[in-house]
Amino acid sequence: MERASVHSLPFELHTMIIKHRPEELGWIEDDFRSPSLFPNNVANVWDVWRAVLAHIPECWPRVVFDVAKDPAPFLDAFAWSKGLVGLEVAKYNNSKFSEVHDDEEAQRVSAILDALLPHIPREAPHLEALTLECILDNVGLTKIPPSIWPCHQHSSFPRLRKLSLTAFWFLFLVNNADTDLGWLAELEPSLDPCLFISCFAFPEHGRSFLEAFMQCLSVMESWQNINLVNLSLAFEFNSSVASPEYSYVLFSETELRFRNVSRSFLSHFDFLVGNHKAASGINHLTFERCELPTTLKFFPTSNDLKLSNYIHIGDCKAGIRDTLDRYGEAYDDDLQWLGTPKGYCIRDGAVAYEEMPLWDLMQT
Known part of the structure; x- marks a missing residue:
């Protein structure tokens, strides 16, 4: 008896296998370039699986292109998505600078756009x-x-x-x-x-x-x-x-x-x-x-x-004071706020305690 092979499985069974996955896969933020993310990981393995995925619109909330590779196999992915509602399109280059020439990258980007534009209503x-x-x-x-x-x-x-x-x-x-x-x-x-x-x-x-x-x-x-x-x-x-x-x-x-x-x-x-x-x-x-x-x-x-x-005013106290004096809304409470530390902020990639250097405005 001939041994069973994945290649001999019927199309319907492939569809059932691919559909049988955790419901809450989602997309990991800032990780869409990973080749291990579904459905790109499956679609890249075998053209039969790619054909199966083409008939499962809910698998395509986002279409990702790596222009270091030929985008042709995925140019029809815009039609696979469910009505293009909420569809995200991401393009990146995962190669080193010497591997893909600018002209070749531009041609691939142009091909992706040409495939997408017919699905976008002009009006x-x-x-x-x-x-x-x-x-x-x-x-x-x-x-x-x-x-x-x-x-x-x-x-x-x-x-x-x-x-x-x-x-x-x-x-x-x-x-x-x-x-x-x-x-x-x-x-x-x-x-x-x-x-x-x-x-x-x-x-x-x-x-x-x-x-x-x-x-x-x-x-x-x-x-x-x-x-x-x-x-x-x-x-x-x-x-x-x-x-x-x-x-x-x-x-x-x-x-x-x-x-x-x-x-x-x-x-x-x-x-x-x-x-x-x-x-x-x-x-x-x-x-x-x-x-x-x-x-x-x-x-x-x-x-x-x-x-x-957290506005840091630097050394322009006089200019700030002259400006605020011209506004009726600038009361003592406002000046007190300008001279009071407001908490923490991020500065140059580090957490720093933020003080507004305007305390002397309240002393005049």
Whole structure:
């Protein structure tokens, strides 16, 4: 009698075996690159199992591509998912730099996008939030396929209230546009939308340096609520040797919020706008989890100033005092709060006791 082999099992039995698994597998946060995660571990072993998984939509809440390998076997995975509702698409490169050339990686990314785009409706009348994320180490990378931004063929989103871009995405969309702002300029969101720009360390030179970012930001007239989050400089800024060619002006009704941005970023930002006589146009400012530089020229010009969570003011006590004196809301209790330790915070990767160095304000 011939011995039974897994290859001789009927398709239905393979399906039963694969479906018989713990219900709460879930995805381990930040571990989606692991080749041992289901269903990729099974689908990579045998094309028959991959064909079985293609008929089990609940197995595909996330589609993961390692562009170090040919993505062709999984390009149809977007159709395997259950109606594409809540589908996550992740792409990463698990190879060393020498193994996969930039052009080859770009071709594979383009193939993945070409497979995904037919499943994305261009018109999204009910879309309320759109997020485009990209964490890129090589900021000099410019050879990105034209189809890299999936929404460029449609610009009307009447219910869009939140657009979230990494700073790289923001600069890339502008720098590769046919018009001044391209798709961003043509975008038709809802009234009073919020723009979030995040996660970038600006280099000193190149297409992605801070001056280019400020130039783009200064013409974003339709976005009056701008949030700058987790931004920093990849170099040490020295205002004594810097010489800006131009001072950038933000629109008078702009509500500008800084959250968890570096002190050097704020210094350079202030240097680029603070010397201009129209810098007073920044009427609404919010700083959250920021370390403010000693002097901020655009800081006292705001008519609406908010400081929240462990703000480290540095040595700008006089500037803070002069500013708070102009606001009726700045009572003794507020000043007491500014001078009182508020607990613990994370600074430079370590836990530190946070004190607000403004106690002497209450002594005057």
